[in-house]
Amino acid sequence: MTLPLVYHPIYSELDLPPAHRYPISKYRRLYQYLQDTLNIEQHPAIRLFQPEPISVDEIKALHDPDYIDALFSNALPAAKMRRIGFPWSEQLITRTCMSSGGTKLTVDLAHQYGLSIHLSGGYHHAHKDFGSGFCLVNDLALAAKHALTLPGVDTVMIIDCDVHHGDGTATILADEPNVITFSVHCEKNFPARKPDSTLDLALPINTTTEEYLNAFEGLLPLALAQYQPDLVIYDAGVDIHQDDELGYFNVCVEGIYQRDHLVLSRCREAGIPVAAVVGGGYRHDHQLLVNLHAQLIYSAMNILELG
Numbered sequence: 415m416t417l418p419l420v421y422h423p424i425y426s427e428l429d430l431p432p433a434h435r436y437p438i439s440k441y442r443r444l445y446q447y448l449q450d451t452l453n454i455e456q457h458p459a460i461r462l463f464q465p466e467p468i469s470v471d472e473i474k475a476l477h478d479p480d481y482i483d484a485l486f487s488n489a490l491p492a493a494k495m496r497r498i499g500f501p502w503s504e505q506l507i508t509r510t511c512m513s514s515g516g517t518k519l520t521v522d523l524a525h526q527y528g529l530s531i532h533l534s535g536g537y538h539h540a541h542k543d544f545g546s547g548f549c550l551v552n553d554l555a556l557a558a559k560h561a562l563t564l565p566g567v568d569t570v571m572i573i574d575c576d577v578h579h580g581d582g583t584a585t586i587l588a589d590e591p592n593v594i595t596f597s598v599h600c601e602k603n604f605p606a607r608k609p610d611s612t613l614d615l616a617l618p619i620n621t622t623t624e625e626y627l628n629a630f631e632g633l634l635p636l637a638l639a640q641y642q643p644d645l646v647i648y649d650a651g652v653d654i655h656q657d658d659e660l661g662y663f664n665v666c667v668e669g670i671y672q673r674d675h676l677v678l679s680r681c682r683e684a685g686i687p688v689a690a691v692v693g694g695g696y697r698h699d700h701q702l703l704v705n706l707h708a709q710l711i712y713s714a715m716n717i718l719e720l721g
């Protein structure tokens with residue numbers, strides 16, 4: 415059994431103002447933490463992959479070309495940059511294209527190996543012609559469209575368990591019947607407007623670990639049985655955690671492990687390849703996020719019986 419992990423050091427290479435709330439260093443910290451706890455660089459069952467940046471043409475095939483041209487040339491109006499939430503820089507564009515390339519590569523590896531994990535990704539608030547909530551380009555939608563070009567993949571399901579609703583993904587893919595969007599999120603949280611996904615599971619503020627797992631476990635098998643996807647893209651956002659600064663759920667770290675294990679094991683039982691991305695997670699002390707994101711890798715290791 416082999417677990418492919420996709421990572422590039424430039425994911426964390428972005429200079430931000432000191433008080434900026436995006437935990438940009440978490441990707442580098444997560445990689446280092448996995449090296450420290452699992453020795454991923456020498457682990458016999460783990461293979462590391464570095465992505466290539468996704469091409470501008472591929473992005474423009476999904477997003478509005480005028481938006482992408484303006485975004486990439488620093489010509490977006492100030493209000494549109496504020497909605498994204500990052501100051502413009504060449505670094506920002508470079509890491510965005512690399513991260514979308516990473517999610518695409520993770521889909522290819524899932525198709526080949528059955529399960530793969532991207533140590534970035536999940537930019538689900540990026541819409542067709544504008545960015546929002548730290549998301550410029552929708553890597554999940556791009557990867558889902560790419561997945562449909564692979565042999566034997568006629569239906570893709572995006573299971574988005576980030577605490578925030580997957581609004582950009584839902585709208586970009588609204589006219590794509592072969593991609594099923596399934597968002598599990600907090601009913602009263604960003605974004606204020608939540609356009610319909612194919613499936614939405616909206617849970618109240620202060621949802622506990624038990625309530626979360628019961629609700630999700632009640633719907634996931636039905637969703638998989640009804641739509642029978644040939645490949646799943648899983649956003650394992652950890653902003654469902656009780657201490658997250660942008661989430662309002664009461665889920666503990668063990669609950670994150672159980673949620674991830676549930677998705678990966680149910681898909682494995684059904685023979686569905688899974689490409690997982692780490693998604694959101696917000697703490698001022700970025701180091702506090704890495705053990706939460708690591709639960710995804712630990713659950714994958716358990717399912718593949720890699721210890």
Ligand SMILES: [Zn+2]
Pocket residue numbers: 576577578651653694695
């Ligand atoms: Zn989120």
